[in-house]
Amino acid sequence: MRQSIANPTARADIRRWPLDPSIAHLVLLDVYMEPSIDTINGWIRDAFASTDIQRIRTGALFPAAANAFLGAGFVEADRLALLERAVHDRVDISIPPGLTTRRLRTRDLDAAADIDRASFPDGWQHDGASLEEIATATPQSRRRFVARSSGRRTGSHHQTPIGFAITGCAGPTGYLQRLAVHPDARRNGAARLLVDDALDWLVRRGAHRAMVNTGIDNQAALDLYRQAGFDRLNDELVVVDLVRPT
Numbered sequence: 001m002r003q004s005i006a007n008p009t010a011r012a013d014i015r016r017w018p019l020d021p022s023i024a025h026l027v028l029l030d031v032y033m034e035p036s037i038d039t040i041n042g043w044i045r046d047a048f049a050s051t052d053i054q055r056i057r058t059g060a061l062f063p064a065a066a067n068a069f070l071g072a073g074f075v076e077a078d079r080l081a082l083l084e085r086a087v088h089d090r091v092d093i094s095i096p097p098g099l100t101t102r103r104l105r106t107r108d109l110d111a112a113a114d115i116d117r118a119s120f121p122d123g124w125q126h127d128g129a130s131l132e133e134i135a136t137a138t139p140q141s142r143r144r145f146v147a148r149s150s151g152r153r154t155g156s157h158h159q160t161p162i163g164f165a166i167t168g169c170a171g172p173t174g175y176l177q178r179l180a181v182h183p184d185a186r187r188n189g190a191a192r193l194l195v196d197d198a199l200d201w202l203v204r205r206g207a208h209r210a211m212v213n214t215g216i217d218n219q220a221a222l223d224l225y226r227q228a229g230f231d232r233l234n235d236e237l238v239v240v241d242l243v244r245p246t
Contacts (some may be wrong), residue, residue: 011030044242075240079238087212093196098149111161119180181194
């Protein structure tokens with residue numbers, strides 16, 4: 001199932017939730033909109049028109065939109081911290097010993113999804129197809145692997161991918177859309193390397209600010225982004241869901 005729903009004032013996209021086809025993923029195409037109850041009820045009808053859909057879950061919503069969905073019967077499923085930093089000057093990238101970065105190609109998406117599944121809890125993971133959707137959500141994007149040398153030789157076939165980042169740029173705003181480092185390969189500078197690479201690319205694309213979100217209780221990620229110059233904003237993003245009525 002994938003469909004776009006449009007009217008003169010509101011647009012949304014409905015697709016399958018990654019790795020769980022019984023969940024409809026409802027994504028607002030205008031993240032700043034505040035949909036009406038009638039609009040939300042229309043989306044509910046469209047999603048539940050597929051009889052195998054048992055739950056609707058939104059993407060990350062700003063507070064006004066989240067409140068509208070809560071008023072339509074949805075309940076909070078997750079809450080995310082939102083962080084931001086200015087980007088104007090090129091970033092001095094330090095590559096830790098034994099690590100390299102390279103382009104994440106389409107054929108690498110399944111390997112990236114393996115890292116994603118190892119890095120995030122059940123229900124919040126991505127497969128290759130959904131990572132591709134993330135990478136194409138903005139007009140410009142950058143996909144990077146970070147790899148660790150697995151032997152003395154430095155050929156690419158001796159590099160083991162341990163993390164990845166997908167970064168998007170839309171006008172003056174950049175987004176660190178997805179970043180993961182395998183749990184067995186952390187605390188070696190790989191995550192900071194991916195963040196710095198993303199920020200430097202955004203500078204070269206002409207962005208003025210970068211934004212990222214992460215779980216409000218993900219202290220390791222919060223510390224990483226603060227050390228990279230991000231400030232936490234007052235607003236938090238909310239994911240809400242609705243179970244099919246019995």
